Amino acid sequence: VTDLAAIVGVSHVTPGGSADAVDGRVPSWVVHPGNAAEVQSCVRAAGAEGLALVARGRGTHLAIGAPPTRLDLVVALDRLSRVVCHEAADMTVTVEAGCPLDALAEVLARAGQWLPLDPPRPHATTVGGLVAADLSGPLRFSQGRVRDLLIGIRTVGADGALVSGGGRVVKNVAGYDLPKLHVGALGTLGIVVEATFKLRPRPPWERAVVIACRSAEAAGEAALLAGDLGPAWLELAGPGGLPEGPGEGAAVVVGAAGIAEEVADAQARAVDLARASGLGALAVDDGAALRARFAAFATEPAAAVLRAAMLPTEVGAFVASVHRTGGPVRCLAHAASGVVRIAVQAAEPVAGLVARLRPPLEECGGSLVVERAPPALKAVLDVWGGPGPAFPLMRGVKQALDPAGLFAPGRFVGGL
């Protein structure tokens, strides 16, 4: 502790409390370094003592992952919150890991730009969390995920070295693609201290069309047709998937973004598509607000949230099968991306649901992850599922970059 205090100053080291717990495990200390060099020193100090550490932004998404097998130190990155460099004309931004997404969005919006990633709770989500947890939302269908937009990264490695990958240009094939390795790695290969993204022009208009369907299967069919319209996003809500509707039926929601002419045209096409199939359609003016509500689904109150990945053509039937198994569940899917979230309202059925749904998904190259669940439930669940045939290589990567298990031990796939 005296080492840490010497590095960051006494006021930036605090004893860990229950609010700092990661999946129920309380750290001994929380340290708030003020810059990348201090993060390096903290990692070296922790490494010398054999401590296990977890990096934290706002802590909003720490529920993702398996409980850590050890935890001594939380490295809070809230003081690394600068937008280092927004090159508007180059459409790139370099930003420190602790910067919240809403603050970043405000800077970018002044130039008519955005980082088109829309995870839940952007005001309480940091850039580091976005990268480490590979967060995304409805926009991923047209704009890609973190891996598609992240062009450079700075991390602190297990030996305390500052390691850079990628760069600040939008096209770059020099060296191995280190940025991608840290995306979704949950901080198990290093602490992300800075990230560089490519940006997009922020579309001036965003609207949506809600298409009411009689069943999840029918919604699946409608979603496939709507996908051909080239929407900005495409969500599928199972029965009760949206708080205020669509009641017993399901719905497909088609998002359109761009200039006014494009958006009006896309809305009209979606309405035509619905009518041609004998379905009701409702045009929604504030598309961005509706999209944000869909994005928020992942963190809405529930006993557990499961995330299933499959081929887009399987989404409708999958959602229908989840509802047939009974129990109080709500489903919302990034339909065209093949990602379905299941919010399970009570804890009891979760283990059974996971056991039933996971094997057929994994057989087809898909997955089922317990994205959020209380520690007691996680203790009896396999959060990640089978790590797949590449696991020996993944274990090799972990051993190569963090041989002593300093970073978030046990949090990731296969106990990494």
Place this chain on the structure above:
Amino acid sequence: VPALASRLRSLVGADGVVDRPESLLVYECDGYTLERAVPEVVVLPRSPAEVSAVLRLLASERIAFVPRGAGTGLSGGTLPVEAPVMICTSRMQAIEAIDVANRRIVVQAGVVNQWVTNAVRAHGLRYAPDPSSQPACTIGGNVAENSGGPHTLKEGVTTNHVLGVELALPSGELVALGSAVEERPGYDLLGLVVGAEGTLGIVTRATLRLVRAPEAQRTLLAVFESVDAASAAVSGIIAAGVIPAALEMMDRLIVQAVEAAFRIGLPTDAGAVLLVELDGRAVGLDPEVERVVAVCRASGVREVRVARDELERAALWKCRKRAFGAVGRLAPNYCTQDGVVPRTRVPDILRAIAAAAERHRLRIANVFHAGDGNIHPILLYDERDRDEVRRVLAAGREILEACVALGGSLTGEHGIGVEKMALMPLLFSPDDLLVMTRLRAVFDPEGRANPHKILPDARVCVETRAPRRQAAM
């Protein structure tokens, strides 16, 4: 080697092994011709299983190998350097599955880029990355190099369109990374393998994402008095919130060569020409064209031509896609460099290129992806003039140093290969390179997969062998 060749024949058939010296000459270099080396034996497996069998044999004998697709690479990535065996994937040509509803295709590594789009065009789909060599280059090579192309400004490069690969590890084991499903928990090893230039193993199959062919396209050509004016237009177009499908610049020397070759009516006194393509929904396109034209006017454009039909569009693209061929009229040999700068620094790098040309008494033409700052200076030379070859290498190095100094990168799409290995420390610290070295060892602990590429530590021992490798100079 004779014993090895016969064992290889037993694995892939008599017609799948090349070891006669005169036949091996074909494989002495790829599209990067400044350095040459002949492999001892070339093996052409017909399937992933045969790749695996060949690699198991090489593993048992601890023999190093270099993978190769069509040999169109531009950084010497397939140059055999202390790797006696070359493994060519060009006979692995099966398109194994097409899933129209999910917009996926599974192909073997030797399938040519252009064939992918040909196979799905009838369904209104295409494969987006379109390197200039797309009629010849293979998907396996594209994955290894993370290839780009003119249309990647909007759609992204290879890594954005590969959902899964089957990788043959140097041990011979086949391992699936990623799948047709978009996400799977675990480290993004697929992202690491794409662009690894064959140093982590050999990609044998790939599952690719297909995109809808655009409903409509508008292609326009804008003629400027100077590269500065054209560069200002590039920045202006991006600043106006328009992301063109392609945004290409050609300088005067290239325009003159193209016009001499194809006679399509380009003004040979222009300072620079921009080729702009917009695509998407028909309804949104004309307003975008108007915005682009307005930006060009504000930047002092001399003339804007909008292609009126597919024929005119094809003619405009012809001058861009065949620009490299036209360069053949300017000099016996040329070396295409590949560097990247932030797109606002394009005028700066063009000035640096012009200065390097003057300093080294060279002619350098420029045709490049201006929209993403990916420059392609073409250094003209005559390989019989050994001093000129030396000056070409020196100028190339200075241009890349300038790219890095401007905040850019050593390569946007051609790769590091052998060509730029020694320059890696300009871009990466010893700590960065150490991490890359450690990652490589996870896949290839014995360093047998395409040795002496990308990571500069190896270069030290390679350079002592320079006389053999630089025979062409």
